[in-house]
Amino acid sequence: MKLLLKEIRACQACAxxxxxxxxxxxxxxRTARLLIVGQAPGRIVHETGIPWNDASGERLRQWLQMTPEVFYDARQVAIVPTGFCFPGTGRSGDLPPRPECAPLWHRRLLDAMPGVRLTLLIGAHAQKYYLRENGKASLTDNVRHFEDVLPRYFPLPHPSPRNRLWLARNPWFEQDVLPALRREVGRALASGDA
Incomplete structure (x- = not known):
């Protein structure tokens, strides 16, 4: 795993x-049991090099009811964005993840983490990449019908503060989805030794 991570961190494919x-x-x-697949690092994460080290990460950890100590423990939780580098900013926020990244690295990382029990798919880009055959027409439908892709995947909206409107329009997310998310994450982390 150390050599693979070193290779990824030296990648220049999209430079x-x-x-x-x-x-x-x-x-x-290698022993991670929970995999979090998001979009791509934002500006703050790019500057610090720490995944989900921003307001989106704070909300995600609230959704998961997870401490930073567990969240940032690579023995338990893997964090693998669809694109590993900050893609820059466009008119309506961050640009989409670079398309080269996931096909180049994800399979190798997954093969190196045989203990992953659950993969959280955060946002439309992660869901499109991983739910090609089982995905619904929209992110909202994927999230609403999360049970259709369990026990392997759990689709989620992006926890960005910009998603306040989506959360307000979909109160079922907090009522029905978050309790199930916490239950499934708890099961994944409890299955095996760190």
Whole structure:
């Protein structure tokens, strides 16, 4: 795993397309039981090199009812974005993750983490990549019908503060989905030794 992470962190595949430079952000450990797949690092994460080290991460940890100590323990939790580097900013927020990244690295990382029991798919980009055959027409439908892809996957909206409107329009998410999410994450983390 150490050699693979070193190789990922030295990757230059998208360098020509990254206006803020290359800085792959990933957390993985051979014994991880929970995998979090998001979009791509934002500006703050790019600057610090710490995944989900922003307001979105705070909300995600609230959803999971997870301490930073557990969240950042690579022996338990792997954090593998769809694109490992900050793609830059567009008119309506961050640009989409670079398309080269997931096909280049995800399979190798998954193969190196045989203990993963549950994968959280956060946002439309992660869901499109992983739910190609089982996905619904929209992110909302994927999240509403999360049980259809359990026990392997659990689709979630992005926890960004910009998603306040989506959360307000979909109160069922907090009422029905979050309790199930916490239950499934608890099961995944309890299955095996760290």
């Amino acid at each position: 020509a397309h990254l206006p803020h430079g290359v800085r792959p952000v990933v957390q993985a450990g």
